[in-house]
Amino acid sequence: EAGVTQSPTHLIKTRGQQATLRCSPISGHTSVYWYQQALGLGLQFLLWYDEGEERNRGNFPPRFSGRQFPNYSSELNVNALELEDSALYLCASSWSLAGLYEQYFGPGTRLTVT
Amino acid sequence: AQSVAQPEDQVNVAEGNPLTVKCTYSVSGNPYLFWYVQYPNRGLQFLLKYITGDNLVKGSYGFEAEFNKSQTSFHLKKPSALVSDSALYFCAVRGSGNTGKLIFGQGTTLQVKP
Numbered sequence: 001e002a003g004v005t006q007s008p009t010h011l012i013k014t015r016g017q018q019a020t021l022r023c024s025p026i027s028g029h030t031s032v033y034w035y036q037q038a039l040g041l042g043l044q045f046l047l048w049y050d051e052g053e054e055r056n057r058g059n060f061p062p063r064f065s066g067r068q069f070p071n072y073s074s075e076l077n078v079n080a081l082e083l084e085d086s087a088l089y090l091c092a093s094s095w096s097l098a099g100l101y102e103q104y105f106g107p108g109t110r111l112t113v114t
Numbered sequence: 115a116q117s118v119a120q121p122e123d124q125v126n127v128a129e130g131n132p133l134t135v136k137c138t139y140s141v142s143g144n145p146y147l148f149w150y151v152q153y154p155n156r157g158l159q160f161l162l163k164y165i166t167g168d169n170l171v172k173g174s175y176g177f178e179a180e181f182n183k184s185q186t187s188f189h190l191k192k193p194s195a196l197v198s199d200s201a202l203y204f205c206a207v208r209g210s211g212n213t214g215k216l217i218f219g220q221g222t223t224l225q226v227k228p
Contacts, residue, residue, distance in 0.1 A: 004157070033214055042221065043204065048214030056213045090157055102148055103216060105157040 002027065004106035006091050012112045013081050021076040021109045025093030031055075032074040033094075033103055034066060038087035046089075049074055050096055081113045116141045118207050120219035127195045127226055135190040135222045137205030146208035147188045148216065149179055151201045158204065164188060175199070195226045 005024045013019050025032050034046040045058040049068035057064075063079040072093075078085055088110050092103035117140045127133045139145055146165055150158040162173025169181045179190045188205060202221050209215035 006157075031214065033216075035216075043216075043218040045209075045215040045217070050214070056215060058215065092158075102160045102163050104160060105150070107157045 004091055004093050004104055006089075006106040006109050008109060009107070010110045010112070012114065015081055015083060015113055017081050019078045019081060019085075019111055021078075021089050021091075021111070023074045023076070023091030023093075023106060025072050025074070025091075026104055028095070029093035029104075030072055030096045031094045032068055032072065033092040034074070034076050035090045035092065036060075036087045037090055037108070038084070041087075043090070047076070078111070083113050086111060086113045116207060116210055116217055118205050118217055118219040120203075120205055120222045122222050123220075124223045124225060127224070129197050129226050129228050130194050133192050133195040133199070133224065133226070135203050135205075135224060137188045137190065137219060138186050139188060139205070139207045140186065141207055142210055145181075145186075145188075147179075147181065148206040148208075149173065149177070149188075149190050150204045150206065152204065152221075153201045161190070195224075197226050197228055200224055200226045 007022045031050040033048050036044045048056040052068050066076040068074045088108045090105050090108045092105045094101040094103045119138045148163045149161040152158050161177050162171050164171050164181045172178045177192050204221050205219040206216040
C-alpha cells in the first residue's frame with residue numbers, strides 16, 4: 001500500500017512570493033491534515049480537510065490556506081511568504097471520523113524562504 | 115487547555131538495555147494518545163495508540179506503551195534497544211472534540227549506543 005506522498009521535496013522561495021505544496025493521501029483515506037514543523041516551535045496543526053471541506057484550522061494567519069480535491073488530494077498555499085514560514089510542512093491522512101484513527105504522515109516538503 | 119509534555123530532551127541508552135521515553139498529558143475527557151517516531155529528514159511514522167481498553171499497548175518494531183490514568187502518563191518502552199532505534203520520538207494527544215488536531219509534545223531524542 002502506497003503511503004502519503006508530498007511534492008515537491010524542497011521548495012525555495014523569496015519573501016513575498018507564494019508557495020504551493022501538494023499532498024496525496026493513502027488510498028481510501030478521506031481526511032487530510034497539514035502540520036508545520038518549524039525549528040524551535042515543534043509540530044503545529046495547520047488545517048484539516050475532510051470530504052472536500054475545511055473542517056478545522058489552527059492558529060495561523062489567513063495567508064495559509066488550502067483545498068481538497070474530489071480525489072482527496074490536497075494543496076496548501078502560503079501567500080506573502082515571510083522568513084519565519086521556513087519550515088518542514090507535513091501532510092497526514094486518515095480514515096474519516098478523525099479522532100478515532102491514527103494519522104499517517106508523508107515525508108514532508110521543506111520550504112525555505114529567503 | 116490540552117497539552118502534552120515530554121520532560122526529557124534526550125534519552126541515552128546502551129544497545130540491548132531497556133528504554134523508556136516519558137510522556138505526560140493533560141486533557142478534558144477521555145484521552146486518545148499516540149506515539150510517533152521521526153528519522154532525520156523524514157516524516158513521522160506511527161508507532162502505537164491508546165484509545166480504550168488494556169493499559170499496555172503494543173505497537174510496531176517491538177515498542178509498547180503503558181497508559182496510566184492516575185498519573186496521566188503514557189510512557190513508551192522497549193525491552194531491548196537497538197542502535198537503529200535512535201531517532202526523535204513524539205507523543206501526541208487528540209484535541210478535544212472531533213477537531214482532527216493532534217497536539218504534540220516537543221519530542222525526545224533517543225540515542226542508542228553500541
